[in-house]
Amino acid sequence: MEYFEVIIVGGGLAGLTAALHLEQNGHAVLVCEKQQYPHHKVCGEYVSAEVVPYLKKLGISLDAHNIVSIDTMQLSTVSGKSIKGKLPLGGKGISRYALDNLLYESALKRNIPFVFENVTNIQFADDQFEVRTASGNAFSAKMVIGAYGKRSNLDKHLNRPFFRKKSHWLGIKAHYAYKDFPDNLVALHTFEGGYGGLSKTETGAVNFCYLVSYRSFRKENDVHGFNEKVVARNPFLCAFLENAEPLFKEPLAIAQVSFEAKETVKEHIIMCGDSAGLIHPLCGNGMAMAIHSAKLASEQIHCYLTDSIFDRDIMEKRYTALWKQHFGNRLWMGRQLQSLLLNKKLSHIALGLATRSPGLLRYLIKQTHGKPIL
Ligand SMILES: Cc1cc2nc3c(=O)[nH]c(=O)nc-3n(C[C@H](O)[C@H](O)[C@H](O)COP(=O)(O)OP(=O)(O)OC[C@H]3O[C@@H](n4cnc5c(N)ncnc54)[C@H](O)[C@@H]3O)c2cc1C
Secondary structure, eight states: OEEEEEEEEOOSHHHHHHHHHHHHTTOOEEEEOSSOSSOOOSSOOEEEGGGHHHHHHTTOOSSSTTOEEEEEEEEEOTTOOEEEEEEEEEEEEOOHHHHHHHHHHHHHHTTOOEEOSOEEEEEEETTEEEEEETTSOEEEEEEEEEOOOSOOHHHHHTTOHHHHSOOOEEEEEEEEEOTTSOTTEEEEEEETTEEEEEEEOTTSOEEEEEEEEHHHHTTTOSHHHHHHHTGGGSHHHHHHHHHOEEOSSSOEEEOOOOOOOOOSEETTEEEOGGGTOOOOGGGOOHHHHHHHHHHHHHHHHHHHHHOTTSOHHHHHHHHHHHHHHHHHHHHHHHHHHHHHHTSHHHHHHHHHHHHHOHHHHHHHHHHTSOOOOO
């Protein structure tokens, strides 16, 4: 059985970042990813600028490739009341098709090996892991990083409590041609039972991605009907949907988007990115958290692999503590803001307050974001 120091299960942003970080520190890693690159993903595609310096250290520049710089945010309620404000740190507009592929190509240049298969089983015994794929391939490793995203067959296998709870959220996304949309803007518009983000990507296309509750969506049960009858009640989204030209044959959709608390370490597997916890999308910070958590995990794993007195238990506890310290408050604030935004009356009052005090919006955004990751 082929042996690696670290096997990374899932090659999204968290998994690819961990692979690049660990390889840069001299470790033998393997990435198992079930899909070929490049591919589209359901995501708002606004990435906080906090990741820029760290990605640069890993050899990834977000200043090239026509990536759009975003410094302004607009927020609107269903009735069309809206505010605009400068983002404290700002961010970049880049599709997941391009961003994940950028990291993947960098990994290929560094000869990081990939196995394009679905991982079906991870077992830990005698201080070592065995990772099995759907075709029966097996690999062994000292460490495993779980970076397989929001929800996977592996969560069921690992008996993670969040998996048994039904989630009421659905994510939908598509790209559109719409030349009037400003490059520097990320707009967040609410509608009954959900909200959607609009921002430009590196191709010039505008990404429209929304989160919606099943309760609201099932009244129509079809994206086109739902867009027309519910989403378009927000006047900003109505203008967008009337004038924009869809570039995807059909929108992408994901079900069972869960915001439940998750374990950061399960059966000695170090969880990163959405596998460790998903922040509410309105914060626009999930990608930064995925990248940052991969950095925190890789640093602890590097210490563990190079320092013989640093034991597994201490390493796991330290990672868990660091994860909570960096992301605990952001997740809490994200939860509060989502409830506020989805309450018709309260969101109207809150927007009124924020209009009178522009500092309030900046303060709230800061609470859901981190500082530049160095
Ligand atoms: C509606 C919506 C909008 C969002 N908008 C934004 C936004 O604007 N800005 C932002 O920063 N964040 C946003 N997010 C959050 C962001 O998309 C995630 O936080 C981010 O993708 C997490 O990256 P990840 O690497 O953890 O997971 P992923 O990117 O999901 O990667 C996981 C990878 O694991 C692979 N995989 C899964 N199971 C297996 C298996 N068994 N074997 C092998 N491979 C496997 C998958 O194919 C996938 O490539 C949004 C989320 C939602 C739901």
